[in-house]
Structures are given as structure tokens and as C-alpha cells.
Amino acid sequence: MEKPIQEEKRVFMTGNEVVAWGALAAQADIMYGYPITPQNEIMHYWTRLAPKYGKSFLQTEDELSAGFATIGGVLAGKRSFSATAGPGNTLFQEPISMAEMMRIPMVVAIQQRGGPSTATVIYSQQEVNMTTYGGNGEGLRIVYSTATHQELFDYTIKAFNNAWKYRFPAFILGDGYQAKMREPLIMYNPEEKGIEMVKPDVSLGKEGVPGKDRDPVYLRNAYSMEEELFEVLMPMIEEYNKVSPEIEEHFSLGCEDADLIIVSHGIVSRAAMAAEEELRKEGIKVGLFRPITLRPFPEGAIREICKSTPNILIVESANGQLARLVKEALFGLPINMQAIFKPGVGITSEEIIKFIKSKKTEEIIAK
Amino acid sequence: MSTTVMPNSWNINTKPHKFCPGCGHGHVLRALGEAIDDIDIQDRTVFGCDIGCSLLAWDFFNIDSIQTHHGRTTPVMVGIVRANPSLIGIAYMGDGGGYAIGAQHLVNSANRNDKILVVLVNNTNYGMTGGQMAPTTLPGQVTETTPYGRDALETGAPTQGPELVAAITGENAYVARGTVSNLRQLKKYFKKALENVQEGNGFSFVEVLATCPTNWRTNAKDTWKFLEENMASYFKVGEYKVPPTKREG
Ligand SMILES: Cc1ncc(C[n+]2csc(CCOP(=O)(O)OP(=O)(O)O)c2C)c(N)n1
Ligand code: SF4
Ligand SMILES: [Mg+2]
Numbered sequence: 001m002e003k004p005i006q007e008e009k010r011v012f013m014t015g016n017e018v019v020a021w022g023a024l025a026a027q028a029d030i031m032y033g034y035p036i037t038p039q040n041e042i043m044h045y046w047t048r049l050a051p052k053y054g055k056s057f058l059q060t061e062d063e064l065s066a067g068f069a070t071i072g073g074v075l076a077g078k079r080s081f082s083a084t085a086g087p088g089n090t091l092f093q094e095p096i097s098m099a100e101m102m103r104i105p106m107v108v109a110i111q112q113r114g115g116p117s118t119a120t121v122i123y124s125q126q127e128v129n130m131t132t133y134g135g136n137g138e139g140l141r142i143v144y145s146t147a148t149h150q151e152l153f154d155y156t157i158k159a160f161n162n163a164w165k166y167r168f169p170a171f172i173l174g175d176g177y178q179a180k181m182r183e184p185l186i187m188y189n190p191e192e193k194g195i196e197m198v199k200p201d202v203s204l205g206k207e208g209v210p211g212k213d214r215d216p217v218y219l220r221n222a223y224s225m226e227e228e229l230f231e232v233l234m235p236m237i238e239e240y241n242k243v244s245p246e247i248e249e250h251f252s253l254g255c256e257d258a259d260l261i262i263v264s265h266g267i268v269s270r271a272a273m274a275a276e277e278e279l280r281k282e283g284i285k286v287g288l289f290r291p292i293t294l295r296p297f298p299e300g301a302i303r304e305i306c307k308s309t310p311n312i313l314i315v316e317s318a319n320g321q322l323a324r325l326v327k328e329a330l331f332g333l334p335i336n337m338q339a340i341f342k343p344g345v346g347i348t349s350e351e352i353i354k355f356i357k358s359k360k361t362e363e364i365i366a367k
Numbered sequence: 368m369s370t371t372v373m374p375n376s377w378n379i380n381t382k383p384h385k386f387c388p389g390c391g392h393g394h395v396l397r398a399l400g401e402a403i404d405d406i407d408i409q410d411r412t413v414f415g416c417d418i419g420c421s422l423l424a425w426d427f428f429n430i431d432s433i434q435t436h437h438g439r440t441t442p443v444m445v446g447i448v449r450a451n452p453s454l455i456g457i458a459y460m461g462d463g464g465g466y467a468i469g470a471q472h473l474v475n476s477a478n479r480n481d482k483i484l485v486v487l488v489n490n491t492n493y494g495m496t497g498g499q500m501a502p503t504t505l506p507g508q509v510t511e512t513t514p515y516g517r518d519a520l521e522t523g524a525p526t527q528g529p530e531l532v533a534a535i536t537g538e539n540a541y542v543a544r545g546t547v548s549n550l551r552q553l554k555k556y557f558k559k560a561l562e563n564v565q566e567g568n569g570f571s572f573v574e575v576l577a578t579c580p581t582n583w584r585t586n587a588k589d590t591w592k593f594l595e596e597n598m599a600s601y602f603k604v605g606e607y608k609v610p611p612t613k614r615e616g
């Protein structure tokens with residue numbers, strides 16, 4: 001069968017289409033999904049592309065089913081994924097907590113929409129708490145917050161690879177704007193680029209008769225004793241902490257001599273970057289720190305930067321969900337923190353520039 | 368303890384099993400194990416158990432097994448067989464798991480004619496959590512959450528599962544209700560149900576009337592009486608849908 005992408009190709013498409021192509025490029029085998037805006041077109045493109053390349057799709061009865069069926073697909077040894085948003089992400093937390101506990105490398109693309117509740121189908125950054133630390137667990141997950149269509153493609157591939165490499169569930173955290181807008185990017189076949197695709201392995205239904213040719217595989221997430229759970233969980237937490245530095249990613253700009261550092265993630269960091277460049281032209285020394293992985297959070301990197309520049313401005317389309325992660329990462333450092341929180345609403349570079357030039361911040365800059 | 372030999376598909380190293388004495392689960396799993404032996408599908412079968420007392424079967428068989436979440440065993444098995452259709456998926460659950468928290472999965476999987484077998488153990492209560500009302504609790508039956516007896520006008524009448532599943536499935540489905548008081552018949556149902564899945568024909572569903580002496584607070588005699596008289600009067604044992612390929616005569 002023909003490979004979906006042979007050689008590098010410059011394209012212009014919506015973010016949802018990019019995720020579908022990214023999953024194809026990552027050699028995903030099967031998608032299980034339930035409709036919700038603004039992620040629907042991921043399914044629409046996947047269902048059109050899948051049969052051409054011998055891939056499968058199942059539309060389930062809800063997101064609980066989509067999540068648990070994705071787990072089933074992984075157990076059968078296939079690269080399996082889903083996509084969701086908002087209230088669907090809420091339902092997804094149950095299967096994700098099982099994936100966390102059982103080290104099941106499921107991949108889910110999340111296109112954030114307004115919240116709480118049904119709210120809007122448009123845009124937000126309000127699913128940070130839920131995607132990083134949702135469910136009754138410890139947040140043993142990999143969460144990539146993308147800012148461009150190129151990144152949607154790159155990190156969809158990476159999400160599959162790192163999910164299977166480290167065996168933690170992995171997420172591509174986009175938003176409604178990224179989902180729906182069109183942008184140019186370069187698509188490629190990762191193997192042609194020297195990216196080694198981590199091979200999935202079969203958990204259930206291996207070769208041979210269990211009990212005769214081999215031991216049966218028993219997978220569980222329920223334990224009867226506190227100590228039993230502790231013995232299972234602690235090595236998992238330790239392993240997560242150990243591999244975190246390998247997984248952590250961030251982007252920074254102009255932090256070295258900055259008087260103020262803007263901290264933002266995802267699409268908002270594009271406005272922050274534009275603001276940084278604009279202010280620099282005016283001689284105002286502003287830097288930008290953008291966590292790409294929200295879990296594990298690039299704690300070492302942001303601490304290092306904030307040791308020399310204690311003034312930070314957190315900008316996000318949520319009421320402090322990124323801020324909570326940042327505060328935790330910077331715990332103990334003498335930080336002067338300001339914030340632009342616009343839950344469920346987009347943020348422009350002009351707003352950021354205006355805020356920074358406003359009285360309060362002038363004092364910081366003039367320091 | 369039964370003196371008959373254990374089915375090959377059972378893992379002797381994990382026996383005696385973890386269910387209470389007199390529990391119906393062990394009988395259901397014997398009939399299921401024998402059916403698996405008879406049609407020789409141990410190497411292709413994947414067993415999923417729910418949360419509820421069914422979870423105690425997580426290491427029961429010499430079969431690759433997974434214990435999932437309460438009500439979610441059906442979608443996990445659906446996910447497995449959709450990704451690898453050569454496997455035979457068995458989703459094993461209680462009446463709470465199948466008719467309450469996981470009812471949407473049962474209904475939709477049945478409607479999609481997923482090639483899996485769902486085995487649902489009807490013991491008229493939530494066994495694992497200490498005997499609360501289940502969708503199958505009989506009118507007047509005392510449970511921890513119906514201490515004065517279930518009032519059907521307030522909380523509904525016992526769910527008729529096989530009747531429901533038969534009504535929403537296509538003709539290739541196999542649907543039956545068996546009982547632990549007739550294991551030979553139950554094994555026959557399981558065999559037909561598994562063959563229906565093995566042949567890639569259709570969805571199979573077998574509800575089994577089973578005992579829970581611990582929460583019923585019954586002695587051996589009353590346990591059997593409750594099963595054969597009280598339960599049998601609400602829940603009719605028999606085949607509800609037999610695909611054309613499985614019809615006898
Ligand atoms: C989401 C969720 N809700 C509630 C529970 C608690 N719970 C565990 S077992 C159970 C009921 C089991 O009853 P049933 O499915 O009839 O199985 P049985 O124990 O009777 O065999 C419940 C409510 C849970 N584990 N998960
Ligand atoms: S509580 Fe009831 S269903 Fe559960 S193991 Fe004991 S007898 Fe069986
Ligand atoms: Mg029950």
C-alpha cells in the first residue's frame with residue numbers, strides 16, 4: 001500500500017486536517033471518536049483518508065467509549081488515537097486515568113473550547129488543568145501545547161512516539177482557533193527525516209496458547225491493599241520523574257537581558273511573541289517563555305530564567321490555569337507576577353503591549 | 368467444591384477462586400471455561416472483566432485478561448476486536464455494570480453488532496459494594512438502598528436485559544438468558560454465543576441468573592429457593608434470539 005506522504009510537501013490547510021495527516025504520517029492504525037466541535041474535522045478527514053491506507057475508524061456512543069475503545073486498540077498492539085474537546089475531554093478523564101495507571105500509550109488530540117460546561121464551541125485554553133492533572137490520578141501524562149500548524153503536525157508524530165516509548169498517555173493540546181484556521185506547513189514522512197518510529201507491541205492476544213506455550217497476560221488496575229498500590233505506583237512516579245527531563249520542551253526568546261518575561265503557551269504565545277518583538281523595537285526589554293510540554297512542565301528551564309529576571313507576566317485564555325503550573329514550578333523564588341487572564345477569549349499582541357506599557361508595569365521596567 | 372476436573376482454560380494456579388462460598392460467579396465461569404475448551408479458542412480469546420465481583424476473575428483463566436472500569440468492559444473489548452478482528456473478546460460484568468453504568472455501551476454495541484460476547488451476571492444486587500439495589504432488584508426485595516423493599520413505582524421494575532438486547536439487535540445476534548441452576552444448558556448457550564462471535568457473524572449476549580448468598584443473607588437452601596423461584600418468576604430462562612446459522616433442526 002502506498003505511503004500517505006512520500007516526500008516533503010508544502011500545504012495550506014486547517015489544523016484539524018493537519019492532525020489527521022499527522023496521525024497518518026505517524027502510522028496510526030485506528031481512530032475511535034465521538035463528534036464534538038471544534039475537533040470534528042479530525043474525524044472527517046481521517047474517515048476520508050483511512051480506507052485509502054488500510055486504516056480503521058469507529059464512531060462510538062460517547063467519549064467514555066471512545067476513550068476505552070482507544071485503550072482496547074492499544075492493547076491489541078495498534079497505534080490508536082482519538083480527538084475531543086470540552087465536555088468530551090471531561091468524559092475522557094475516566095479512560096485516561098486507566099491509561100495512566102496501566103501505562104497504556106493512548107494518544108488524544110484536544111481542541112480546547114470555552115468552559116465551564118458547554119460554554120462555547122469556539123476557543124479557549126481552559127482545558128489545561130484537566131489535560132495535565134485530570135482524573136483521579138497523579139498526572140502521569142505527556143501534554144504538548146502547540147502554537148502553529150507545523151507544530152500540530154510535528155507533535156502529533158511525537159505524541160505517538162513518546163507515548164509508546166515511555167508508555168504514558170500523550171496529548172496534543174490545541175484549541176478551536178488552531179483547529180479551524182488555515183495555515184501553511186510542510187508535511188513529511190518522519191522516517192525519511194530520520195525520525196525513528198517507535199514500534200507498538202501487543203499486550204493482549206499474543207502468539208501461543210496461554211498456560212501451555214506461555215504465561216497468560218493479566219492486566220489490572222484494582223488492588224486490594226494500600227501497600228500493593230504503593231508498590232505499583234511509586235516506581236511509576238519515579239520513572240515519570242526520571243524521564244521528564246528528556247520529554248520537557250520549551251521555547252524562549254530574548255530572556256537573557258529581559259526586565260520582564262511574558263509566559264504563555266499555545267496560540268497565545270504567538271501574540272506574546274509579536275508583542276515581544278514590537279516592544280523590543282521600542283527599546284523595552286521583554287522576553288518570552290513558552291512551555292511546549294505542559295506535563296511534564298519545563299521546570300528547570302523556567303527556574304533558570306527567572307533566577308535572573310524575577311518579573312513575569314502570565315498571559316492565557318483561562319483564569320490562571322497556566323499560572324498555577326508556573327507558580328508551582330517557580331515555588332521558592334522571589335517572583336513578581338502579573339497576569340492577563342481572559343478565560344475563553346482570544347488575546348492580541350496589542351493588548352499585551354498596552355498592558356506592559358500601562359502604569360503598573362512601567363515601574364517594573366524602569367526598575 | 369465440585370469434584371469434576373477443572374476446564375483446561377482455567378488457571379489452576381489461581382484456584383481456589385476468590386468468590387464467596389455459594390457465589391454464582393464461579394459456576395458461570397465453569398460453564399464458560401468448558402465452552403471455551405469445547406470449541407478450542409483459548410489461544411484466540413481475550414477476557415475482560417468489569418468492576419464488581421467480576422473483577423475477582425482478573426486472573427481466573429489461562430487466557431489473556433484485563434480488568435477494566437465499572438461499566439467500561441464492553442468498549443474495551445470492542446476496541447480490541449476492532450483493532451484485531453481475529454481475536455474473540457469476552458466482556459464479563461455484573462448487572463450494575465451492564466444495565467446501569469454501562470447500559471449505553473451495551474445498547475450501542477448490540478446495535479452495532481460488534482463481534483464480541485457479553486456475559487452479564489444477574490444477582491439482583493450490587494455485590495461488590497455491599498448489596499445495594501441493582502436495575503435487576505426484584506420488587507419488594509430488601510437491599511441496602513431499599514431497606515423497606517424495592518418499590519417498583521418509585522424505582523422501576525427489574526430490567527429485562529435479554530429482552531431489551533433481542534429487541535435492538537439484527538438477526539445475526541445471539542441472545543439468551545441462562546441460570547447457574549442449569550449449567551449444562553448454560554454451557555450450550557455459551558458455545559453457541561462464542562461460535563457466533565468466532566464465525567464473525569454477530570453480537571452475542573448471555574445473561575446468567577446467579578446467586579449472591581453474602582448480600583442476600585441466605586443459607587444454602589434459601590439461596591437456591593430465591594434463584595429458582597423468586598428470580599425465575601421475573602426472568603425467563605431461554606434463548607431470545609438465535610441467528611439463522613445457529614438454529615437447530
Ligand atoms: C465509576 C464507578 N462508580 C462506582 C463504582 C463503585 N462500584 C464498584 S462495584 C459496583 C457495583 C457492582 O455491581 P454489579 O455490576 O452488579 O456486580 P456484582 O458485584 O454484583 O457482581 C459499584 C457501584 C466504581 N468502581 N466506579
Ligand atoms: S458478594 Fe455476592 S456476588 Fe460477590 S463474590 Fe460474594 S456472593 Fe459472589
Ligand atoms: Mg450484581
